[in-house]
Amino acid sequence: MREVVTRNEVFDRLYAEGRAAVLARRHGQDVPPEDGGRWPVTVVCIPHPSTRTTLERWMEEVCELAGPGHFLTGRSDASHVTIRALETYRDAAHPEQAASRAWASAMRTAADGTAPLLVRLTGVTLTSGSVMAQLEPVGDAPWVFMERLREALGEHAWFEDQWDGRDIWYVNILHFAAPIADPEGLVAWVGARRQVDAEEVRLDSASLVRYRYESSAAGRLMAMEPWCSAPFRSRGAATT
Structure with a gap:
């Protein structure tokens, strides 16, 4: 059984790379998706409302430093844990397709x-394209579910099979999509929160979603359009 990590070298590496990119104003800037691009149909887990409230509060603090125009991924109706992307973005994707x-x-x-x-x-x-909340699995069960999904997909697992498997769990709270207003302030905000008092997060189901770009007075984001959900069902309690 894997131990709960207290210091994750992957997140440390992402922070170092993201810090350098943000301070040099070389950070990525997301754009509304086009066919063949990012934001495809994806399997996700949606955290409980209490966790989404924490993430949204963090996002609001980040927005004070990042400025306007970014994708508000940490909004309570948008935050999610990505489990597996299934293809490139396809505007015509529909839940009734084969x-x-x-x-x-x-x-x-x-x-x-x-x-x-x-x-x-x-x-x-921090990454070169986002501010990311760090999650650490408790035990092997989250990794086992990822692999079970891959096996169940069979030939439909092709998209992420092109790369090495995922090695972190996370929730993005802001995707950069414009210049950052206060790079130094943003780096300092993240640096002060690299480690916080751990909060346990229980994920009760998986959801198949697609994303649609929205822009309004409330801001810009890739809104989730839920297609269906599958509850985690087991006679045992949450696996540790």
């Missing part, structure tokens, strides 16, 4: 017999 039905079936198969997942919210890091 591929979508296969994805949904695989997600249900993987969720069935999986106990609710436990992770811990341990702090914040």
Whole structure:
């Protein structure tokens, strides 16, 4: 069984790279998606409302430093834990298409017999394109679910199979999509929160979602359009 990590070298590396990019004003800037690009149909887990409230509060503090125009990924109706992306962005994607039905079936198969997942919210890091909340799995169950989903997808796992497997759990709270108003202030804010008192997060289900770009007086974001959900069902308690 894997121990809960108290210091994660992957998050440390991302912070070093993100800090350098932000201070040099070389950070990435997201754009509304086009076919073949980012933000495809994805399997995610949606945290409980209490966790989403924490993430939204952090996002609001970050926005004071980052300025306007960024994607508000940490909004309570948008925050999510990405489990697996399934293709590139496709505007025509629809839940009744054959591929979508296969994805949904695989997600249900993987969720069935999986106990609710436990992770811990341990702090914040910076990447070259986002501000990211750090999650650390409790035990092996979250990793096992990821692998069960991959196996259930079969040939439909092709998209992420092009790269090495995921090695961190996280929730992005802001995707950069404009110049950062106060780079030094943003770096200092993240640096002061690299480690916080850990908060346990229970993930009770997986969801198949697509994203749609929205821009309004409330801000810009890639809004989630939920297609279906699969509860984690097991006779045991949350696996540790």
